[in-house]
Amino acid sequence: MPETAPFGARVNRMFEKYGPLCAGIDPHSSTLQSWGLEDDPEGLERFSMAMVEAVAGAVGFVKPQSAFYERFGSKGVAVLEKTVAAAREAGVQVVLDVKRGDIGSTMQAYAEAYLDPSSPLAVDAITVSPFLGVGSLQPAFDLALAHNKGVFVLARTSNPEGKRVQLARKRDGQTVAQAVIDEVATHNGDTDPMGSFGVVVGATIGPCVSADDARLSESTYGITHTSVKHRDAAHDLAHLNGPILVPGMGAQGGKPGDLARVLGPARDQAIPTYSRQISREGPSPARLREAVTRLQDEVRRATGQ
Numbered sequence: 001m002p003e004t005a006p007f008g009a010r011v012n013r014m015f016e017k018y019g020p021l022c023a024g025i026d027p028h029s030s031t032l033q034s035w036g037l038e039d040d041p042e043g044l045e046r047f048s049m050a051m052v053e054a055v056a057g058a059v060g061f062v063k064p065q066s067a068f069y070e071r072f073g074s075k076g077v078a079v080l081e082k083t084v085a086a087a088r089e090a091g092v093q094v095v096l097d098v099k100r101g102d103i104g105s106t107m108q109a110y111a112e113a114y115l116d117p118s119s120p121l122a123v124d125a126i127t128v129s130p131f132l133g134v135g136s137l138q139p140a141f142d143l144a145l146a147h148n149k150g151v152f153v154l155a156r157t158s159n160p161e162g163k164r165v166q167l168a169r170k171r172d173g174q175t176v177a178q179a180v181i182d183e184v185a186t187h188n189g190d191t192d193p194m195g196s197f198g199v200v201v202g203a204t205i206g207p208c209v210s211a212d213d214a215r216l217s218e219s220t221y222g223i224t225h226t227s228v229k230h231r232d233a234a235h236d237l238a239h240l241n242g243p244i245l246v247p248g249m250g251a252q253g254g255k256p257g258d259l260a261r262v263l264g265p266a267r268d269q270a271i272p273t274y275s276r277q278i279s280r281e282g283p284s285p286a287r288l289r290e291a292v293t294r295l296q297d298e299v300r301r302a303t304g305q
């Protein structure tokens, strides 16, 4: 069903209605096993439906990880389609973590697969990789704009290996991550309440603040950014005017308190996402619900939502 409001406006509505928490749906084989399920398409479906049922009404966002479905081929993708449909039916925004990126002509086909409302795998937003250049993602930006969808571009990922490429500096001294953030920001302009184009910034990285923001966050939040390590990692999200998907929470070590440290004043645009920390509470629906309610509370306080 076509969306009538832009994705950025829906994000804002979800922030107001539920808070910023995103529940990741990652059917690892070990998780299925710990839930007493077989590592097969049937186990995948039971896990996914139970997750959607447990979190609907408590979170505004879910983030299925496509890889865990793709490993079962067409049967797994069929389960992903059902999972997406169930979550959207329940009024939850679906951010598909699929990290696509290719030359423009192929990117057009990826965009049609996930952002065209007539596609069986249409979601609310997708993650994309800018390694072929942010400009190569233009077909996704165009289709998202046409159909009120969203796009999250990887900027500073939560894994330790990302730093080498993302913090590499261009000739003008700007980091690759900052260049990605700046280019995405141009697509949002001054859209109110925020644009539909976001970035991915892991909770596990160093502070994400410019010198000005650092001064602001020092005076506002009492955070200091004095070490060389932190200065090296500094980048600026103040002008993004779009949502920030923040993985790396929970199982990878990120904590609600890291949101202000990593995002500075842009923390109120954060969508903190937890996958294993939530699913490890299953299969008990009550424990899953209790976990998302508690995490929602924690990240609400940490982001000021």
Ligand SMILES: O=c1ccn([C@@H]2O[C@H](COP(=O)(O)O)[C@@H](O)[C@H]2O)c(=O)[nH]1
Residues within 6 Å of the ligand: 024, 026, 065, 097, 156, 157, 158, 159, 200, 201, 202, 247, 248, 249, 250, 251, 252, 273, 274, 275, 276, 277
């Ligand atoms: O920088 C990134 C980008 C994406 N991810 C994805 O998020 C989840 C994290 O799962 P946890 O169990 O909460 O660690 C997973 O699907 C990753 O592919 C990320 O971790 N970091």
